[in-house]
Amino acid sequence: MIYNLAQGQQVFTSNAFLVTGERTVVVDPGNDFDVVSAIREHVDAVDAVVLTHTHPDHVGNLAAVKEAFGVEAWGFDTSQEGVDHAIADGDTILLGDDEYLALHTPGHKDDHLCLYAADPGVLFAGDLVFANGSFGRTDLEEGHRPTLVESIDSLKGAVSEDLREMHTGHGPSITTNPYHDIDLASKAARMG
Incomplete structure (x- = not known):
């Protein structure tokens, strides 16, 4: 299961996802x-924290999660x-019950990653799109x-x-034809 822990929060924060399963992970605290x-x-224990990038709205709670x-x-x-540990472009990492491919996608921030699991068709897009x-x-x-345009492409x-x-990283998760939203972002980022 994937839960957005920040849903309904009226503060300066990114979305914060809890991915439960074989390896319970927080994606961006x-x-x-x-x-x-x-x-x-939702859970008593967490196995790891995985970051899409290190802007303050995504990592402000990192120390608290690591300590707790x-x-x-x-x-x-x-x-x-x-x-603590590096994820390189092309690495795979277990989130919940699925292997996710790490895609280095700079342009918003140099250390930005997207995480994609092909089998269930799930993408953590961070602040790219x-x-x-x-x-x-x-x-x-x-x-x-x-660089952002290249990363979206x-x-x-x-x-x-x-x-x-x-x-x-912000706003609602997309569960209806999300590929279309990526395609639109690719076009929109080229303008202006």
Whole structure:
């Protein structure tokens, strides 16, 4: 199961996903809310934290989760505070009951990853793409629009058109033809 722990929170936070199963993982612990209590509403233990990227709204709660559950964090760049283990482009990582392919997708931030499981058709898109063709901002440090466009195109080529679920860093998860939203983002990011 995949739960958005930040749903309904009215604070400066990203979505924070709990993926339960063989390896229970928090994908992006979020910021500015009691994520530890939210996790404990579903499970007693967590095996790891996996980060799409290290912007403050995605990792503000990281230390609290690591301390409460005695876990380590995985992300693209171990030089970032709190990242204990590196996930390289093309690595696979177990989230819940499924193997996810890590796709390095910079442009919003240099250490950005998307995580894609082909068998169940699930994508964690971080802040690369969102519902209705929206895409990650590039006006922050490390943001770069041409690189973002390349990353969206790379993601579009890596995932199946039969993608079933796309869980994004902000806003609603997309469960109706999410590939279409990636395609729209690819077009929209080229404009302006």
